[in-house]
Amino acid sequence: MKGDFRRYLAAKESVDDRAFVPGVRRLVRSDLADRPDGVRLLDAGAGTGPFLRRLLAWDAPDLTYVAVDADGVNLERARERVVAAPAAGYAVDADGERAGDFDGPGETVGSLSLTGENAVDVRFVRGDALDAADAGGWDLLVAQAFVDLLDPAGVDRLLDGLVPGGRFYFPITFDGGTAFSPAHDADDAVLSAYHDTMNVGDRLGSRAGRRLERHLDARDVDYVAADADWSVRPVGGGGDEGEADYPADEAYFLRVIVDTVADAVRGRVDEATRRRWHRTRRRELDARQLEFAARNRDVTGIV
Ligand SMILES: C[S@@+](CC[C@H](N)C(=O)[O-])C[C@H]1O[C@@H](n2cnc3c(N)ncnc32)[C@H](O)[C@@H]1O
Structure with missing residues (x-):
């Protein structure tokens, strides 16, 4: 990627906002609201944390949010942005005291505890998102603009990290057509x-969307998909x-x-x-x- 990657990711947010499919997002949002407290959410390839900031505007249960990225500078930016402009209705503990120890793979490079209608404990972990998925026990797994980097075995590792009945959400999965x-x-x-x-x-690469859907069909996974151009x-x-x-x-x-x-x-x-x-x-x-x-x-x- 040429240029300042963090500025690029921030600039991408308004483009993504127009692209998201509201019906798909509603499904994720209402599923999350229906889950009991204590949801464990993995954001794989979290970048500068756009999904975390969107989630804080939703009605969500109490949750532990683990944002994993290979690049610690992206995560530092994600943390700074939440601290600088916390979502409406949340008090932020910038030390993340409540989040306690995290024994998953990778290196914790920051944490936050947010308290509002619900409690959100956030860990920022520098490491491999697939290793984090392997740790298992995830109720919701988000991978935005990320799946094109994976091969089918990598997709399986993400899915296998979910608890039975757990949900995956892969918005903005590239599918060619530039x-x-x-x-x-x-x-x-x-x-x-x-x-x-x-x-x-064998990366899903330039045809990630359609290759992902074929892979889910072969695994007999229940899913919905729509264009998010x-x-x-x-x-x-x-x-x-x-x-x-x-x-x-x-x-x-x-x-x-x-x-x-x-x-x-x-x-x-x-x-x-x-x-x-x-x-x-x-x-x-x-x-x-x-x-x-x-x-x-x-x-x-x-x-
Ligand atoms: C295109 S960016 C998307 C970032 C963010 N999800 C968004 O939509 O703005 C892909 C991100 O994946 C991270 N990444 C690539 N391979 C990774 C891996 N194996 N584990 C964790 N993060 C990875 C990169 O550092 C980058 O931040």
Whole structure:
């Protein structure tokens, strides 16, 4: 990924917010509200913690929330953001005293105890999310924008970490279909080479959504899935509104995507074509003309 990854993840949040499938999210939310207190939730590949912040606006039971990421700096950012702007109705103990000891794998790099209508004890753990899943006993397992990095055996490790009747929620699971507009004559070559870079070994990669669903079918898992596509375009610009522009920090999000694609296909696409594509896309972005879409799937089910 080119650029500042933490800023990219923060900029991605408004794009994700438009993409989430409300019906899928409602299922997860009402299931969580129906579970008894003491729910154990694993956020696999938690990044800077967007799911934690969304969850704090839900009616949830008392829960232990373990956010695992391979990168401790992401988790530090996640913790700082909750402390700096706690969700409405919560008091925050920034030392997480109530959370006690955690004996799972990985290194605890921070904890928080939040008290409001419900009590949420949060652990930030630097380590491998699959090792954390292996520890077992999870009631809810969230992996947002993460499953494309796994092979089918990795998906099994996540699912096998759930208690019987436990729920998984895999929102924003990439499923290929990257598209830019206006059209460029090198799009097919560049984008298919870009998708190829994701297909390392048996990773679900560029076709993660459909491969995941086939895998769940083969395991006879009960699930629902729906399109949760990303769409980024300049808005406004009519009448007195001034120039059209990208919302929030989405110009940065799109710049990282464009630079990442151009960088990833180096050596896979004719160099002059690659440079021409990159220059054109950067120019269109600066002129607020570039539009972008990517296909994702929101998937949830019960094991
Ligand atoms: C695309 S980001 C998604 C972050 C977050 N879920 C979101 O939607 O904003 C993927 C995250 O997975 C983390 N990651 C990659 N492999 C991992 C692994 N094996 N165990 C834990 N985290 C991992 C990365 O550090 C990164 O923060």
